[in-house]
Amino acid sequence: MQPTKTLKTEPCPVARTVDLIGDRWSLLIVRDAFDGMRRFGDFQRSLGMAKNILSDRLHKLVDAGILARRDASDGTAYQEYILTPQGEGLFAIVVALRQWGEQHLFAPGEEHSVLVDKRSGKPVPRMALLAEDGAMLMPDVTAVRKVT
């Protein structure tokens, strides 16, 4: 028996994604990367996590093709971790998590961070799933189907 069942071979994409990044830290590292963070120490201070765990997660994210490890741009001997195009694809996930949390996990008036459009300075609208004609797709008009 494997102690924790692997979901890597599940036919459901949700399951595979959760298996890959559904842990306590990976998505928070990615969030910080979206925020422009690149260096080991910056992540570590920002997240307050143990360095060995951070090291492990960074390697896993690199192996998964989500982050790329590069020589630091400032000429020091160190590395920096930047999002790959595949990693940038996680934006929708991070935004969806953020928007749900903003709406449901803060007391009224409680301070929290919001995502804004840099150009206008205004908070971004709520993300939604749209049909081809632009209508909002609610859960009940969608279904899961198998394809190859």
Place this chain on the structure above:
Amino acid sequence: MQPTKTLKTEPCPVARTVDLIGDRWSLLIVRDAFDGMRRFGDFQRSLGMAKNILSDRLHKLVDAGILARRDASDGTAYQEYILTPQGEGLFAIVVALRQWGEQHLFAPGEEHSVLVDKRSGKPVPRMALLAEDGAMLMPDVTAVRKVT
């Protein structure tokens, strides 16, 4: 020290959401609930997880206001678990996880499930973050800001 640092009081909504549902099973239970699943045994068979863990997760999801526990509609003595409005709000997260997984975690031609619009039968478009004027918002034109 608490063995696992709590993120419940973090100012970042992403962190709080991850703390709440960022585990191996919660989002898969929610996924199944979106698929119309309601009964304990159905979840258990679908997910293949230990019953005690399922019991624990269902309680936590109920406590979090994501699922509601009701008497079964078929007159049996048992309960069913259905998504609350707050739980339905997780749709965007599940869809975002699904779409990223579809794109990055399957070999070409490998069978997987897709989300379709029931009315047209066609796969739904990729979810994206849109500005008020309908333009797609890429990560680099957004920033995180604190508000109260």
Place this chain on the structure above:
DNA sequence: CAGTATCCCTCAAGATACTG
């Protein structure tokens, strides 16, 4: 069938010391 209770084990996570 729908759970709850118990036991066990693994691994994620943390603390700390160490190296280049």
Place this chain on the structure above:
DNA sequence: CAGTATCTTGAGGGATACTG
């Protein structure tokens, strides 16, 4: 500063037996 290595702990997860 940027990591790696080692040790310890406890929570998460699993198997199984039990109850209504």
